[in-house]
Amino acid sequence: MSGAPHKTPHPIDEPPPILGTWRRFYLVVLVYLAFLILLFYFFTRAFDS
Amino acid sequence: MRPLDWAVMFTWLAFIVSYGLYRGRGSSTMNKYLLAGKTMPWYAMGLSIMATQASAITFISTTGQSYTDGMRFVQFYFGLPIAMVILCATAVPIFHRANVYTAYEYLEQRFDSKTRSLVSVIFLIQRGLAAGLSLYAPAVVLSVVLGWSDRTTTILMGVLIMAYISFGGIKAVTWADVQQMFLILCGLVLAMVLAVHLLPGNVSFRDAVSLAGAAGRLNAVTLHFDWNDRYNIWSGLIGGMFLALAYFGCDQSQVQRYLTGKSVTHSRLSLLLNAMAKIPMQFFILFIGAMVFVFFIFEQPPVLFQPVELRNVQQSAQFPEVERRYQHAFEDRRTAADQYLAAEHAGDSAARQASMQRYRSAQQELNDAHTAGERLVGKEFDDTNYIFLSFVTRYLPVGVVGLLVAVIFSAAMSSTSGEINSLAAVTVIDIYRRHVKPDASDRHYLVASRMATVFWGCFAMGFAQYGKNFGALIQAVNVIGSLFYGGLLGVFVLAFFFRGVGANGAFFGVIAGEAAIFAANLFTNISFLWYNVIGCLVVVLVGVAVSRMFDRTPGGHVLDLGNAADGS
DSSP: SSOOOSSSSSOSSSSOOOOOSSSHHHHHHHHHHHHHHHHHHHHHHHHOO | HHHHHHHEEEHHHHHHHHHHHTTTTOOOOOHHHHHGGGOBOOHHHHHHHHHHHSSSSHHHHHHHHHHHSGGGGGGGGGHHHHHHHHHHHHHHHHHHHHTTSSSSHHHHSSSHHHHHHHHHHHHHHHHHHHHHHHHHHHHHHHHHHHHHHHHHHHHHHHHHHHHHHHHHHHHHHHHHHHHHHHHHHHHHHHHHHHHHHOTTOOOOOHHHHHHHHHOOOOOOOOOOTTTSSSHHHHHIIIIIHHHHHHHHHHOOOHHHHTTTBBBHHHHHHHHHHHHHHHHHHHHHHHHHHHHHHHHHHHOOOOOOOHHHHHHHHHSSHHHHHHHHHHHHHHHHHHHHHHHHHHHHHHHHHHHHHHHHHHHHHHHHHHHHHHHHHHHOSEEEEOOOHHHHHHHHHHHOTTTTHHHHHHHHHHHHHHHHHHHHHHHHHIIIIIIIIIIITTTHHHHHHHHHHHHHHHHHHHHHHHHTTTTHHTTTTHHHTTTTHHHHHHHHHHHHHHHHTTTTTOEEEEEEEHHHHHHHHHHHHHOOOOGGGGGGHHHHHHHHHHHHHHHHHSSSSTTTTOOOOGGGGGGG
């Protein structure tokens, strides 16, 4: 298709600024989600009497 | 609103337009206008994405929802971080590698022109109506507070938005959103602090939390599964994940944000910022609603929060009886709350149980009296959207009221500006350049993009002007995203993960998926969060089956994804 927005290819495999690999970064996000759900669960148990 | 409030509100609005124009300068090519020349840093994209989602009506409704139904709405966002991780590993590198302006442009590379056009038209219908609603719904609420007509409010918001985005494009949208998100966060913190500060001196923060919990307002996690229940942990994790996958992976208003990134890393980080910040932010907004609820335990709320309807029903012959019942229930609840706190402080569990029973039955009586007041209005009426604004305008100090009304204006403007910009992009890239004028100059498409921006801005204002006449349609538009997202998500799932599926499979898969969603909407009571799951599954199943029968060269346009999808 003509008129492509950018001719310079972007590096796809560039690592994240911390944690070394994207896989580890994603794992941290998912662990953080599990932590939040647990936190909210115990919050509900503690106060929603 | 007092003069200082008006001054604060108009100063902010003038600042945001000027700032958008300033940051959007130099958008002199189509690439710069629609993709900011791919120069945006991750934090700007991330905050912009969050600002777009924090629509005014969500902001107003969420606090009201917590006031009436508790905090379980937060579960709606549990699937969002999972969706963000999936998109970072798949869609972000694929779209970047495909080097596209719009997500639907990629569908032609992968399938064919008819699939791209079908999906583009679905997006234009869905997002066009949603843009009108993004202006109309908050305008109705703000008009009541400001004492303006709906028309004045929608025109003011529409003109302000068009003033900066028609010149500055996505760059103006994104940088203005960053400022608006900053104001929204400041406004939220301020509202929270003041809601707690305004409680009676003998009620501590711990007491307030305890009272909110006893009234069932702190139910953040519900483990019970029910197909018809919108908000439980299962619908949040599964339905919410599919909704977020569709919204962030297939809706150009979001995809366009992360396509403006300097690199794949910046785009991924912007989505992951959202993945980590969104749930705490929603929890915080809902918690404000719970604190407003506690505030109104000690300060009698009006029978109706909507001031115009309240004045109307006060003329009714039944109103004195409803008001008497409401006042009696309020006093009973307040007494029970005092007894409950006294029992808590004394550690007397029997007295605590007894007072909680009384407190809950008084709460139920208050709810019934409020519903009786709503019935006096004589038409379909929901008072929820006016609870938070009523609290803000009646109890918060001068200047803060103007600031919080500016927050709601900001939320409305950031949502609508992103929608209008993405509508213009799809109109020009996927329809005009693809089917009407394929070989014009970059300058021509830039002008066309600006004209399309003005057109969609006017369309949104026009829809908003006549919104009140549509009645039930407004209800339909509320779930319109879910009516279409399942089909859109399904075709992108086919594109990314089913290399053997060709153009006919994708095209007829989308049609079958949409038919299944509309059937579920018309003939079942299944909650709208599940439509995305149903639609996506039907698109994939039908797409694979049709492709096996009719696509002779399946996967002929498959992109070489390399290791783009491995996420490492």
